[in-house]
Amino acid sequence: MTPPRGRFITLEGGEGSGKSTQARLLAEALSRRGLDVVRTREPGGSEGAELVRQILLSGAAEPFGTDVEALLFAAARGDHVDQLILPALATGHWVICDRFVDSTRVYQGAVGKVDIRLLRALERVVASAAVPDLTLILDLPPEVGLARAAVRGRGAVADRFEREGIAFHTAVREAFLAIAQTDPVRCKVIDASGEAETVAERVWDEVEGRLGAALSPAGAR
Structure with missing residues (x-):
């Protein structure tokens, strides 16, 4: 008997918004419910993508x-979807991904000015079979997020996007909020300010509200 498809949740937001932390906390909460969970990230998540x-x-x-x-x-x-996300979903696992297509739409599209027709074509080729059931956009003023990222990465070299200025990160925030307005069924904006545990409660409320019927191994089936 083929197991039912799992659920696919993505977390999005600017630098320092806490996506990795919230992905971990959500995965732990789902695991406590008895669900099988795979936590991954982009770019990366599979050998080729890393x-x-x-x-x-x-x-x-x-x-x-x-x-x-x-x-x-x-x-x-494309490698991530084929090698990890789709196989996990096919076996009934819940997949929690730190960044997905919305990050490309924001960083390369809205801010980087890549033609939206190119981005849509690429999405159709590599991700049409992996549409998220729920996307949580962690929202935070960019100056707060950058300060968090600086503390987190103390002693490390800032990455390609962390090195950008405040105007860039303000545009990133605005673009994510615009996506949420355009697709309110899939996307939910989460206030990412405050302690991680407080934000995790906000995340859980949204997950439960949207996917509550599946929040048990029996419900998922």
Whole structure:
């Protein structure tokens, strides 16, 4: 008997908004419910995609422009979707992903000015079979997020996107909020200010409100 498809939840937001922390806390909460959970990230998540991640976040691709960055993100995403996300969903696992297509729409599209027709074509090729059931957009003023990121990465070299200025990150925030307005059924904006546990409660409320019927192994079936 083929198991029912799992659920796919993505977390989005600007630098320092707490996506990785909230992905971990949500995965732990779902696991306590007896659900099988896979936690992953983009760029990355599969062997091939992790190699591309190193190129992208190091800034090595930046001189070639945002069109090339978009192509590299798509290449990484294609491997990630095929090698990890779809197989996990097919076996009934819940997949929690730190960033997905919305990040490309924001960073390379809205802010980087890559033609939306190119981005949509790439999405159709690499991610049409992996549409999130729920996208949680963690919202935080960019100056707060950048301060958090600086503390988190103390002693480390800032990545390709953390090095951008406040105007860039303000545009990123506005673009994520615009996506939420355009697709309110899939996307839910979460106030990411405050302690991680407080934000986790807000996240859980949204997950329970949207996917509550599936929040048990029996319900998922």
